[in-house]
Amino acid sequence: MAAKTPLNIVKMKKMKKEGDPITMVTAYDYPTAQLAEEAGVEMLLIGDSLGNVVLGYDSTIPVTVDDIVYHSRAVARGAQSTFIVADLPFMTYHGSIDETLRSVKRIMQEGHAHAVKLEGGAEIADTVAAITRAGVPVLAHIGLTPQSVHQIGGYRVQGKDEQDAQRLLNDAKALEAAGAFGVVLELVTEDTAAMITGQLSIPTIGIGAGRGCDGQVLVFHDVVKYTSAYREKRFVKTYADIGATIRTALEEYVNEVKTRAFPAEQHAFNPDQEALDSLYGAKRKGEEQA
Structure with a gap:
């Protein structure tokens, strides 16, 4: 497969303008990133x-x-032609x-990410501006913000009334003005998410925010049910078990x-050259002959 051209923040704005949805998924290791x-x-x-x-925690708060x-x-080793965003953890x-x-x-130098993601609204706009001035792309995240789940009273849908919708719009505009290249909208009502998307020049990436966003993101483990005792989520579609x-x-x-029954005869080796070739591959045989 030929190497693809990685996405960048200029292309993302072009995709928004052209109505080309952006695809995003979480990844935490090399083989998942490759796939x-x-x-x-x-x-x-x-x-x-x-x-x-x-890691088996009951929230995102312990992540360092x-x-x-x-x-x-x-992930960067596994996906060398894909745009990689990494979260800034709780209270960092x-x-x-x-x-x-x-x-x-x-995160940028050691983790080899291309951008960072921060949760919060207008209250972190100055921080977003400082990071972007340092030359680092920032993806913002509003709506349900898991790092603040205890403060907002649990995993509740956001933007249900006019006042809350206006708050989210104000947050999104403040983050756009601060230099964010995009905004994740999590667990936001579909009408509110579509309204925010229409008033921004930067892409919105939805998760549980309906059909009007410029892109979608899901957790990999939700997409493929890679877990034990999976808990169904209304906003998730699973594609495999x-x-x-x-x-x-x-x-x-x-x-x-x-x-x-295992190992069987075909999984065992006899001490001859054919077995060695099977075990180590033809490359070893060629090297020995050379």
């Missing part, structure tokens, strides 16, 4: 959702910069600008080992 890139996903997000779906850097670096951008920029620097497939495969492996 997503091969599938044509245009943006990958190393979300702090890794706390829930990879070290966690994001580690997983971003793996609410102190001094110097402290914030140190976290951003690590990888969790069940993996569980079944492992159950069969355990059974075959216990019954001595």
Whole structure:
């Protein structure tokens, strides 16, 4: 497969103008990043959702910069032709600008991300402006902001009334003015999300925000049900049940080992050259002959 041309923030604005939806999915490791890139996903997000779906936490709050850097670096190795965004974790951008920029620097230099994502509205606009002045693209995130879930009273849909819709619009415009290249709208009513999308010159990326956004993002583990005891979500469409497939495969492996069905004769080797070639590959044979 020929290498694709990576997305960039100029192309994203052009896609918005032309009505070409932007595709985004989370990724946390090398093989997932490879598969997503091969599938044509245009943006990958190393979300702090890794706390829930990879690290086993009950929220995103315990996720650290070290966690994001580690997983971003793996994703960057697997998807070298895809635009990569990494989350700034909880409380890493609410102190001094110097402290914030140190976290951003690590994510960009060590994690090899192309951009960072911050949760919050007008109250973080100055921080967004400082990061963009430093030459780092920023993807904003409003609506349901999981890092603030305790403050906003749980996982509640946002923008249900005129006042709340206006608040979200004001936040989106402040973030656009601060230099954000796009805004994630999470768990926002469809009408409010469409209204915000129509009033911005930068793309909106929806998750649980309906059909009017300029793009969509989902958590990889939701898309393929890569988990045990999956909890259905109204705003998610699952496209495969990888969790069940993996569980079944492992159950069969355990059974075959216990019954001595595996390994079978074809999985064993005799001490001859043919077996060595099968074990190490033809390359080894060629090297030995050379």
